[in-house]
Amino acid sequence: MNLVTPPLRPATPVGTPNLPALAPPGDSMPVIRQYLRIARRWRYVIIGAVVACVILGLIITLLMTPKFTATATIEIARESNQVTNFQGVERETSVADQEFYETQYGLLRSRVLAERVALQLRLVDDPAFFERFGADQSEPAFKQVNGRYAPVGRAARQRVAGEILLHNVGVAPTRLSRLVEIRFTSADAVFSQKVANAWAEIFIQTNLERKVQATSYGRNLLQRELGQAKERLDESQRQLVGYAEQQRIINLPAQGSGENQTAERSIVADELASLNTALSQATADRIQAEARFREAGRAGSSAEALRNQAINMLRQRRAEAAADYQKLMVQFEPDYPPARALQSQIDQLDRSIAREESRVSGSVQAEYRQAAERETALRQRVEGLKSNYLDLRRRSIQYNIYQQEVDTNRALYDGLLQRFKEIGVAGGVGVNNITIVDPADVPQEPSSPRLVLNLALALLAGLGIGAGLAFALEQMDEAIADPGEVERRLGLPLLGSVPKVEGVAPRDALLDRKSDLVDAYLAIQTSLGFTTEHGVPRSLAVTSTRPAEGKSTTALALATMLARAHKKVILVDGDMRSPSVHHLGGVDHDRGLSNYLAGQDDIGQLTFEMQDLGLTAMSAGPIPPNAAELLTGHRLQLLVAKLLETFDHVVIDSPPVMGLADAPLIASRVEGVVYAVESHGIRSSIVKTALQRLLSANAHILGGVLTKFEARKAHYGYGYEYGYGYGRDKG
Numbered sequence: 024m025n026l027v028t029p030p031l032r033p034a035t036p037v038g039t040p041n042l043p044a045l046a047p048p049g050d051s052m053p054v055i056r057q058y059l060r061i062a063r064r065w066r067y068v069i070i071g072a073v074v075a076c077v078i079l080g081l082i083i084t085l086l087m088t089p090k091f092t093a094t095a096t097i098e099i100a101r102e103s104n105q106v107t108n109f110q111g112v113e114r115e116t117s118v119a120d121q122e123f124y125e126t127q128y129g130l131l132r133s134r135v136l137a138e139r140v141a142l143q144l145r146l147v148d149d150p151a152f153f154e155r156f157g158a159d160q161s162e163p164a165f166k167q168v169n170g171r172y173a174p175v176g177r178a179a180r181q182r183v184a185g186e187i188l189l190h191n192v193g194v195a196p197t198r199l200s201r202l203v204e205i206r207f208t209s210a211d212a213v214f215s216q217k218v219a220n221a222w223a224e225i226f227i228q229t230n231l232e233r234k235v236q237a238t239s240y241g242r243n244l245l246q247r248e249l250g251q252a253k254e255r256l257d258e259s260q261r262q263l264v265g266y267a268e269q270q271r272i273i274n275l276p277a278q279g280s281g282e283n284q285t286a287e288r289s290i291v292a293d294e295l296a297s298l299n300t301a302l303s304q305a306t307a308d309r310i311q312a313e314a315r316f317r318e319a320g321r322a323g324s325s326a327e328a329l330r331n332q333a334i335n336m337l338r339q340r341r342a343e344a345a346a347d348y349q350k351l352m353v354q355f356e357p358d359y360p361p362a363r364a365l366q367s368q369i370d371q372l373d374r375s376i377a378r379e380e381s382r383v384s385g386s387v388q389a390e391y392r393q394a395a396e397r398e399t400a401l402r403q404r405v406e407g408l409k410s411n412y413l414d415l416r417r418r419s420i421q422y423n424i425y426q427q428e429v430d431t432n433r434a435l436y437d438g439l440l441q442r443f444k445e446i447g448v449a450g451g452v453g454v455n456n457i458t459i460v461d462p463a464d465v466p467q468e469p470s471s472p473r474l475v476l477n478l479a480l481a482l483l484a485g486l487g488i489g490a491g492l493a494f495a496l497e498q499m500d501e502a503i504a505d506p507g508e509v510e511r512r513l514g515l516p517l518l519g520s521v522p523k524v525e526g527v528a529p530r531d532a533l534l535d536r537k538s539d540l541v542d543a544y545l546a547i548q549t550s551l552g553f554t555t556e557h558g559v560p561r562s563l564a565v566t567s568t569r570p571a572e573g574k575s576t577t578a579l580a581l582a583t584m585l586a587r588a589h590k591k592v593i594l595v596d597g598d599m600r601s602p603s604v605h606h607l608g609g610v611d612h613d614r615g616l617s618n619y620l621a622g623q624d625d626i627g628q629l630t631f632e633m634q635d636l637g638l639t640a641m642s643a644g645p646i647p648p649n650a651a652e653l654l655t656g657h658r659l660q661l662l663v664a665k666l667l668e669t670f671d672h673v674v675i676d677s678p679p680v681m682g683l684a685d686a687p688l689i690a691s692r693v694e695g696v697v698y699a700v701e702s703h704g705i706r707s708s709i710v711k712t713a714l715q716r717l718l719s720a721n722a723h724i725l726g727g728v729l730t731k732f733e734a735r736k737a738h739y740g741y742g743y744e745y746g747y748g749y750g751r752d753k754g
Contacts, residue, residue, distance in 0.1 A: 061497050064504070068496065069489030073482060080481025081474075089469035092208040093215035095223040096461040098201050099127050124196070131194045131205065131226060134185050139229065140221050141184035148172050148180070155210060156187045192222065202460060212466045219463035227457050234455075249439050256432040263425040302401040309394035333379055341372035502703045503710070506729050509700060512707040513714065515727035516554075518697065519547035521573065521580075523731040529576040530607055533583050534635060544580040547728055548588070551581075551697070554725045559585065559672065560694040562663050563725065564597065566677035566686045568713040572701040573730030575603045578676040579636075581697070586637040590671040593630065593639040595662075597689050598678040599650040602643030608633050615644025619662055620653035626665060639670070650678075654688040663692055680713035690722035697725055702732040 062069060101123060130136065146152045150167065153160055164176025164183075172180060193206040205226075207218040348365040355362055503509060506520040521543045524532050532540040551559045565578035575598075582594040595616060596604035605612040614629050623629070630641045647653055666673045675693060678685040690696045696717060700710060717724060 061493050062490075065489075065493035065496055068492050069486070072489030072492060073485030076481045076485030076488060077478060080477050080484075084472045084474050084477045087472040088210055090208050090210055090471045091212035091215050091466040091468075092206050092470035093212070093219040093463040093466050094461075095205045095219040095459065095463040097203050097205065097223050097226070098458050098460050099124065099203055100201060100456040100458075128194055128196060128203070130229075131203070131222075132189065132192070134189065136222070136226060136229060137185035137188040137192070138181050139225050140188055140218065141181060143225060144217060144221055146184045146188075147177060152184065153180075153187075155214075156191070158183055158187060188218065192218070205463075207463075208470060216463045216465045223459050223462070227455060227459070230457050231455050245439055245442060249436070252432060252436040252439055256429070256436050259425065259428045259432050263422070263429050266422055266425055298401060298405050302398070302405050305394065305398040305401050309391070309398045312391035312394040337372055337376045337379065341369055341376065344369045344372065502705065503700055503707060503729065504703060506732070508707070509727045509729055513700070513710055513727060515698060515714070515724065518550040518726035518728050519543060520702075520729040520732040521547075521577070523702075523733050529579065530636075533580055540580065541584075544577075544584050547577075547697075548581060548584040551725060554695065560725065561667055561671065562673040562675075562693040563695045563697055564675040564677040564686075564689050564693045565697045565699060566690065566717075567679050567699040567701070568681050568705055568710050569679045570601065572679075572699050572704060573728075574679070574699040575676050577697065577699045577728055577730065578674050579604070579607060582638050582640075582672070582674040583636045585672050585674070591639075591669070592672045592674060593641060593666055593670045594633075595641045595666075595673060595675045596643040597675040597685070599643045599647055599653070600678055600683070600685070602646070604640050604676055605642040608640050608642070610642065612642040612644055612646075615642035616662075617644030617647045617650070617653060619644075620656070620658045621647070622658075626662075651684040651688065654685055659689065660692045680716055681709065687716055687720035687722065690717050691720045695723045695725040698727045699730050700727050702729050704731065 141147055148171065150160075150170075150172070153165065158165075162176070162179065164172075164179035166173055166176070188207075191208050193204075193208070195204040195206060196202075197204065205219055205222050207215045207222065209215045209218070344365055348362060348369065351359060351362045351365065357363070357366070503512065506517050509515050509517045522539045524538075524540055529540065532538045533544075535541065548559065551563075554560065563581075565574050565581065567574040578594060582592045585592045594604060596602050596612075597616060599617050602612050602615075605615070608631055610631050616629070618629055619626065626641075629644070630639050632638075633640050653659075663673055673693070675689055677689045677696075680686040698714065698717075714724065
């Protein structure tokens, strides 16, 4: 036998204030299967939405007016061709400057450009244009006189015409290129071509005009600045010259040109520099003359005397005469006449040498004295110029301030003048950076409506609307659709699911041991065997949220399955408000549970046998005025205890929970409660409220049974269809 119940979790402990937790995350349904389940369940809603949207899209497409789109392609270069190296007023753009292109796209969509196109094509005064686009002509500006618009409202019509053109024009840049497509859509193909081409041409004209205006504005601004700079330069020069004349400051003009140009210099500074150089040279000359003079003080050892040619010749002659004299002295006496003549000659030469050395020494002394006097004179002159230069420096502080102002004003004036000339040249030779690549042709086929595209969009819209409706209905639907939702929504352990039986009474289906109903309740009995340590609870009650959910059938079936397991079972009809067990046994309810609760102790007279099902039953007895009062006492608990002395299991068919106090009272007197939930029959929020009432009465809920289950209506679909009929077709 196949069981259809998933593995059970431990039952909820008695006294738990809240419902049991949901199923573990590992048992949750995958997201894709959830979506497929929702789509499968609400497939007719989705199909209906798709069909409605497709039909609506087809009707709208057939009713739409065909429109034609003309496209003109232009190229927008970052920089225009450079004829000169001079830059204009507009900033040059870099390769990565995306702001330039975004600005151009914005200019293509500008209101001013649209109004210029309307003026050039004379659309402002064309009634057919406004009628073609369905413009509101109720304003006074559209009042016609003799079939023509009045000139008074021309500005208002121009604004409306520009708005119409902007609404129907499209600017589409080509990715990773400098090409831009200008598209215009209207019901007239020729008109679309005219507007697209006019849009491109006027955009080029406005671009050129904008550059000319920018250059003209820059020239005018620079011209005003040049005039002001010229006035400031002239004023600063007059101020500089006046102060120099007042303070008698005379500076030599600058020399050289370009980078080698020197600054202005004063006469005092130049003279001081020259005299200082001459003083340095005079000092050097004096030191050199002094050295020669001191050397000449030592007789015969003067370097000047040694370098004198006349003295050297005299000394050579004396040396020769002295040599001849020494030769004569070898043979003769000093008194020898030739010897005396040579001696006289030598003496004369010595006197000549002495005179020459004295003359040379006097010359060196004179040179030293002249050098010293020249140095002294130059030093006195330099000291005087230093005083004059320091005085000039003090008087030149304000002069330098005026000079710096003159230099600054001259540099500013020269720069402005140079830029003024460059802008003039650049504005005269500028080239437009926008060109038309492909002019617009007359479109041969309409661009809209597109039947296939519209139907595809309608199909997608239908799928979206259908999916939204399906999800909305799924969120609003609280019915328990399949066994898995008993755990997910209610938090109850699932004991099993019972298929819906049609065309046969539940009692007759239980008598057929091969029926699906018997297989289902056998599976539920097996699941109950795992709810306690001793197997199936000895006393249990079967209840539901409201009547007609299958609780009585469940109670009868569980008692029958236990009896067939060779257990002594008694089925007690605890619903004293709407009894049903006596109908199954073919007896009346003159004697039963209400009699015992009222005080009768003879249980044997209150029961009857159901031989075909193999169990004993107790009817509800006479219907009391208030069943809850009978259940409040201890007699029910005493009855259960006495019945367990004779029977193995006591099964009580309890009344529904909602609106009655009977079910919680009965649930608190038995070992456990089996809760019956009708598939597709009751909202889960109501079931949770009923379960909370049972838990507040300290009832031990063993699990839930899903009754009247139809696999074809379940969320999982075919997942439950084959369980109970397995193997029955085999012989």
